[in-house]
Amino acid sequence: MALLEICCYGMTCAITAEQAGADRIELCSAPKEGGLTPSAGVLKGVRHNVTIPVHPIVRPRGGDFCYSQAELNTMLDDIAFIRDLGFPGLVTGILNEDGGVDRQKMQAVMRAAPGMAVTFHRAFDMCANPMIALEELTDLGVARILTSGQQASAEQGISLITELKHRSRAPIIMAGAGVRLNNLETFIAAGVDELHSSAGRYTSSPMRYRHAGVSMSADASADEYARYEVDAESVAAMKAALTRPVS
Structure with a gap:
């Protein structure tokens, strides 16, 4: 049975996801940025x-995943806070300028998170060579890789997701991006171990009272x-589908 992780933006979402049957939560802020570090x-x-289990995202800004030393220092402080909360x-995920895993910065992340399960998020989908990235992340000791198979959705990227699953010696390959009730069977049939969904609306x-014509957004x-x-x-329906006995 595949594990169901729900991406949650805030405490209300997290409580809802747990009550609906989620197995784990990725906790974020800023949904329109694709997820930033929560407050x-x-x-x-x-x-x-x-x-x-709740795994907060550590991502200091939107945009690419190539971070400066100052940004890394912020991330390490956030990791220490998250670690100390238990x-x-x-x-998280950090890339270098050439689209590879930034091994040096990721080593600093791993040192800051002893005993914690580190997921390398969809920065993986922006890597130049996913197979090399898989080997590097295996060597680093990450627990799992969240990926859409380098496509716009995990359903479109199922071929690469399946290949990564077969090649992976250690990191769990978790499918995410566009995972919904109506395509769960694709991932179940492929034997994907973990699924990530926003299940959001x-x-x-x-x-x-609404003041039209004035915006606080860029x-x-x-x-x-x-x-x-x-x-x-939606969460409850996906969980039910994943726990349904195979006939």
């Missing part, structure tokens, strides 16, 4: 209110009266 308050709140794992803000088209949440019914 100290969110980390503390989730640590005290969620009982299933989280069992974290999610945007809902309307409860605010009745994206003038952004809807600031829409809120991201985890869809409990």
Whole structure:
């Protein structure tokens, strides 16, 4: 049976995902950036209110995954905070200028997270050579790799995901990006061990007063009266499908 990880943006999402049957949570902020490091308050709140394993993302900004020394120092401070709160794992990824794993910076990450399960996130999908990256991440001792198979969705990238799974000696290959109830069978049939899904949706803000024409976002088209949440019914349905006996 494949494990189901749900990407959650905030404590409310995390509590919803746990109640709906998620096996593990990737905790993030900033959904429109693809996930950034959560705040100290969110980390503390989730640590005290969620009982299933939670792996916070450590990502200091949006954009590429090639970080300066100053950015790495920030990441290491965040890792120390997450580690000291007692989280069992974290999610991160660092690349060099040529699209390879930045071994030196990732070694610093691994040293800062002793005993923690480190997931190398979809920075993997931006690597120039996924097979070389797999070997490097194996040597570094990461616990798992989150990947869409270097395609726009994991369903489209299932061929590479399957090949990585067959080649991997140690890291678990976790499929993510566009994983939904309607395509779970693709991953089940391929024998994928872990699945990552946002199972998310945007809902309307409860605010009745709305000041039109003024935006707080750099994206003038952004809807600031829409809120991201985890869809409990979607999580529960995916979990049920993954636990259903094979006939």
